[in-house]
Amino acid sequence: MFKTIFRHSFKDLHGGEDILSPERYQSLRRKIVGLMAVVSVAPLLLMAVINYYEYRTAVSREIQNPLRILLSKTKNSFELFLAERTSTVSFIASAYPFEELAREKTLRHIFTVMSQVFDGFVDLSLVDENGIQVSYAGPYALAGKNYADQSWFNHVKVRGKYISDVFLGFRHFPHMVIAVRHMDETGRSWVVRATIDTTPFDRLIAAMSLEPDSDAFLLNKEGILQTNSNYYGKILERIPLPMPPQAYEARLLETQDPQGRDVYLAYSYFPDTDFVLMAVKPRSSVLKAWYMVKGDLLFIFVLGVSAIFFVAYKMTGLLIKRMRESEERRELAFRQVEHAQKLSSIGRLAAGVAHEINNPLAAINEKAGLMKDLLGLRPDFPDREKFITLADAILKSIRRCRDITHRMLGFARRMDVSFEELDINEVLNDTLSFLEQEAKHRGVAIDCELDEHLPRILSDRGQLQQVFLNILNNALAAVPDGGKIQVKTGKIDWESQFISFQDNGCGMSQETLEHIFEPFFTTKKGTGTGLGLSITYGIVKKLGGDISVKSKIGEGTLFTVYLPKSARKEAAS
């Protein structure tokens, strides 16, 4: 399936009708860049996303765990605090008989000792089973008070132990009550009640040493604050947060507080009492590190993707360029072969025709010659002069035919690539004879300024004729009727000579000049193959020479061909 998709998408790779069109390379380039980008960006993206979530979870855990542990520890401190005080009260209730405790002096002594050992005790009182306060030790004169109707008394009567919520009570500072019931062997029961100042709670919370933007506080199960909170109200006020579900181990919630801050809410319910300990930490502060990491992650991702795109684009560009060049070269080679084959078949045809015509032509030549011979022997032949003129005319025509057939044979001979010693002027004259008729017809003057003392060079006659023919054809196409073409040959030094072709034709723009030796570049739209000068260039290079061109619009063009003394030596090196 992938193979099919791939082949379908990249069918441009496998050639086609118009394989050299720029659109094809554009689309191929787009596809390759796209594929490379998808193949490399997709895993990168996936990895970035996975990393993002993994890392976020890890960072959250890193931040949540300490908070949870801190909360548990503080909760333990609270429990310890309460348990110590409860045990003390319980110990007092059970260690002394009712009569002892009922005596104010004894109770005050016990209270004093107790206050020295444990801080926070405010007062201590003994309440009998009917709820009447029997004795009291403490700063307030509360003896004889009846607690029978109060709920805590009923609670302690049933449960044996009671720890109250924090309240302000008569004394107008936050405190709480711990009450413990004791029953002696006779079945008589009494309650020892202690009031505790809750200032130590603040100390316990301060021990958590939270950051300024964080908060921790104690609540009861109804959500009433039992200690002051930095952000969520004073003691005995209701916190503006919903109570989280009950849990006795430290739990952590992600929520939003009334100020609109995203916060971590850590909490834990106390198993034996009504209290709940809560700590609030804003997420923004704890996630600062995470945001930094996120930024880095994004930066690396963007950088990576840009790098991938850049490299993919550049590489593909290079690849496509190479591919295009090689395809163009291949195409050029094909066309050259095609061209050469065409020329060679024309050559064979020409040779065949020339040969077939040469034999009858030879016969006609001999007949006409014989006629002339016979006329020469008969001075008395009637109209002798007239017949001699006629025979001469026939012989002249035969000579013209012979020139043509010889030229055709010469054209055929050009197909064979072979190096021989030749005279450039002679080759040039041969070539010019091909174009004489056209030039004469159009009134174009071809001036030759040939250096008669040129040394012979080793080169390929046929190829050179093609070079000269191509350049001269272009010159003829460029000049107007009645124009002028000047051909010069000369020696540069012992090793090389030049042949120049100057016309006074239409000339070429700088832009055209830059492209004229490129294959398929043509200004003769529709009629030219765009191969003439590229083949010319190829041949000259093959023969170890060089070609240069100068042109000015409206003034004409100058082609100069440079040839080495020995093409074979140059070509080999």
Next chain:
Amino acid sequence: MERKDWNVLLVDDEHEFVTTLSERLALRGIASRVAFDGESALREVADSPPHLVILDVMLPGMKGLDVLRGIKAGYPDTRVILLTGHGTTKNGIEGMKLGAFDYMIKPLDIDVLIEKMNDAMGSGR
């Protein structure tokens, strides 16, 4: 040697050409026999070894160059001028290597031919 004593053989499959050429040579005082193919040419040579053979390289049947070889094998003193209707000088050069005196491309200029014949007969070969 006088022209009238020359023993010349013309070999070409083009009847009109070769007979007319023979006639023209006769007008110039050179007697010649004609042959239209390689086999009869070799027979003529055997009958009376000629001084000079004018031989077309493109013959039906036996090739001109084979005829040349045959002549040179039996009569090395016989001079041969090759004629070719074909443009390639390859046959000509090969013929020269085989011992031909010269070669010419058809159609011929009779004066040039006579000149070459004089050269051939005058040369010491």
